[in-house]
Amino acid sequence: MHPRNSIVKIFSTFLQFDADSFSGWATDARLRRSIQNCIDKNSQIINRSDELAEQENFWANYWYKIWLKKSARLAQSHLSAYLQETCYWIAHKTVQSFASNQYKLSDCFQVAIASIDKVLKGFNPERSSGFKAYAKAIFSSAIRDTLRQRHEVDICSTWGLLRKVSQKRLSESLINSGLSPEVVNNYIIAWNSFKKLYVPQPGKPTRQLQKPDPETLKAIAENYNLQVQSLQVQSLQVQSLQTQASQIQSQIDPQTLENWLLRSAVSVRNYLYPNITSANTPTGEGDTTEYLDYIRDEKDSFISQMIDKEEEENRKSQQSEVSGVLKAAIESLNQQTQEILVLYYSQGLTQQQIAQELQIKQYTISRRLTKAKEVLIRSLSQWSQENLHISVNSDLLKTNSTVIEEWLEQHYQQSRN
Template sequence: MHPRQEITEMFSTFVQLESDRFSKWLIDIKLRRSIQNCLEYSQKVPNSENFWALYWHKHWQEQSHSLARMHMSAYLQEPSYWTAKKTIARFIHSQYSLADYFQMANAEIETILKNFNPKKSSSLKAYATMAIPSRLKDILRQRKEADICTNWALLRKVSKKQFLEALSQAGLSRTVIAQYRLAWACFKELYVQNQPGGTKALPGTERQLWEAIVNLYNRERQTQLTQPTAQCTREKIEQWLTQAAIYMRAYLYPPISSLNLAISEDDATTTLDLPDLSSDSLIAEMIAQEDTQNRQNQQSQIQAVLLKALQNLEAKTQEILKLYYQQGLTQPQIVQRLQMSQPTVSRQLLKARESLLAALIQWSQDTLNISVTCNLVKDMSTALEEWLKVKYGESS
């Protein structure tokens, strides 16, 4: 395939799923025309996907091109699809389909673009390939927490900014939002959480709690609300807060609907004969050789970073690692071999892993501009453990 044709397709095509499987690529006519015009008027520009990814990302940041967001969405279809496919493969029983996971991943593109820093990483796709799975894991964990969270517990957890944005997104008027906000503020002031779980009403019984909330609201409304309102009842306060919790869930964790691709011009699309992504191989034919080389370079860099961090460890710590990973000795056996205490051996192993993990995280932040999350640290820790087994296994 000609390089310019390949660039055109990367920035103008979208995945279509049918029966929860990859079906075909759809090309957006307007996006194709846009990228073709750019290529035509930029004859001296290199035919590099990284160049055009950074080009459209810059326009997206500056909001100087109305199609930049759509070009970026098309470009990141592949990492979104593979994230969805690998995610669904992890769960035997899941309430979500491949299309659901794919839509979740696509919904995070705005966040991925916002967090990507071209000064730290030249490859947007490499960054997205690591960042999208991390974002999806966080979303799934939060959704699970929200599912088992009561309305009252949810309202206690959210911030004022989140609460107001949820009401605004629901389309409520300023007057109604002000009433909801005051009711929520009174609720948070008087409703406290018990230890270690559940809720406890103060002061005293549940009936007294709601009476206190209503009384506080009716006092505060006279100074907190700009427009005069009638006194409120317990039933009305509960109704407002229950509805606010519904708005909050819809704002934080939007319901998954069937995948609908955004078409930019009169639903003008055409089917494109591109490589089938249903192959088990993660290296689809459409991935540029340049991107493959980038991943190989990153693997080499990670190897170098870990080897350097390993060499910087104390000699005794390196010896303990060899006995543990290369010879397969248990900690009690290492204690006997080196005549050291059990706490010392355990502490040295933990310290070594922490040092190597810190080096790996630092490299990810500096090179790929990756935002470190708890899930990402867990993934890196697992990968590090596998690396140590392989590294010392090769030396045995």
Template sequence: MRPRQEITEMFSTFVQLESDKFSKWLIDVKLRRNIQNCIKSSPEFSNSENFWAVYWYKHWLEQSDDLARMHLSAYLQEPIYWTAKKTIAKFANNQYSLADYFQIANSEIETILKHFNPEKCSSLKAYATMAIPSRLKDVLRQRKEADICTNWALLRKVSKKQFLEALDKAGLSSTVIAQYRLAWTCFKELYVQNQPGGTKALPSPERQLWEAVVNLYNRERQSQLTQPSPQCTREKIEQWLTQAAIYVRAYLYPPVSSLNLVISEDNATTTLDLPDLSSDSLIAEMIAEEDAQDQQNQQSQIQAVLLKALQKLEVKTQEILKLYYQQGLTQPEIVQRLQISQPTVSRRLIKARETLLATLLEWSQEAFNISVTSNLVKDMSAALEEWLEIQYGKSI
């Protein structure tokens, strides 16, 4: 159980960053007043932080209560901050700053909350500590895909709901939205994906396809549009869909600068003297435990990647590796045992190490988005040599 003052602060304070570092805690006066009134009106309420987390979660879920959402956003500031800090540390070349990652994670609070089930997980903060990093990774992956996705690929994969919401958010009239929607429907019906590389690199539609889209639109407009609409041209359809793609992209992947967290309607805040997030805390311990789990998972992945690469080597090469690492034979002894030349043994050993090292480096680049440097190659090479000795010591 926690003191009520601590509970009040926990659900009404927000992190402020300056120069991409934690600066101070800001308390939202409106949120503080709201939770204090709740406690006064029902003094029998528990002082358990998880009680209040579930309380505000149910209010948000059942009543779409905006204040409840803000209380939950305040409550999850710590795991959001630590996720942002861990994320920026994982990338050598960051497209985003710590504040950017923090803002992106903040903007995903509602999505994260939608998947929380109090019956399966009693602690919202424990759930969020795992869910926030996962959601942030998904968002970053989607943003990366959006950067290389053509307009036509984007229009092919966007849902009807997302398409209409994007146009509505862009401020278009209902008449224009109806025209855009019909043009998009005709486009999706005719622009069938037939590219072996998937949707990301779908090329611009050819003239013949545009003409087919225009013809279909002009046939359907009289029955599909409630407002009278003149015949459309190829240029107009292409212009509509190009603009629609811009609206959809802005809706699905808004610029980070637009994700600034609005603390409250009246923006009434005061500075609160709470512990610096850089100091040790329960959440820091949880992060440390997560780091240990991440490291264990990475080791398991490396093991699987290298074993798969090892099994793809030629049988004769695998036999040489086994003799060299498991039985400890020298190269001259292997030459005698297998009746092959010294250069062949040496070449196969070198080639096997190079193949495994290349596989390991490729996996590292994909998993951590890191650049290959001479120091990295040196470290990976030493780690690979150690792995081979340990692996063959287990008798594959």
């Protein structure tokens, strides 16, 4: 993939795939006009650096501030364009870590870029080393979570999947498939009957659960019918339930029950494997109206620029202190754990590859990485409490976990360079 070499392209073009491979950059005409207009209007106050990375950071912060003030769709679109390469390389790294080709690069890319809202809402300039670094951590987490869910779906049989899925996920899946609320209620009652009566035998894995025998299907259907009858009796006593009860199918046979359960499983699989269409695809419209027509001039005053500069210096000072704290925490780890961190973050090896390199078990690698992150999180949380007077709670620990992940990526990347 060839990188983009100008600010206009970086903030107005989107990556395109062809047969799961990079095929080029597609330009959104409105975004191109927008960024060019901003460059022209702000030419007097922008520090014209020869470093493209510095210019990127300026415009990323510029659009993030606009989004923060107005939640403007224009700003979000520019930032989404800006993060295209970051998203691509995170997806590429994830796909390369799997021995098989079961996960496509384009799918992982779309899963990651779809989490742009989470990046925008979670980014905190005072706690992060940069917008792109934070997005990198969020994209990686989004892909891993999605693949973890899909892996569970892949290895489960139809009936095993129905045993493991939650009622909330099943309900979401059925609604997403286009079923009416009344029909969804029918399916949920049938599923609860299935869960109640078809219990795996002790010692046998739930994931590969086989189809219930005819007698069990008959018993499940009868249990469904009894539940519906009970609900109808309650509806006579409680008027508010009458409408709900009247909409539930009162009697079903084993074949109908089986069909409902099979459709439920299909809905869950489709829900976890959606057909993703990128929101970044250019429309190609000839509309001459620009987003900037609806946005006021965002030029900052000289005083505002001074305040921003002072805040930036404070952030850099804090980031330097945090970096020192985390480096000291790494040095406190044993030599083998430090070596594992280098192999994982600097050389990009998978846990399995590291295990082969060091001749130790893979689960040991996983535990060492987890333990190392816990040490760094405790160090960062203690520093935050002592210097920023932030109380340690679950939200802080969750935030610090994300910060640690992106810091490790950046720290070892710089070490390699």
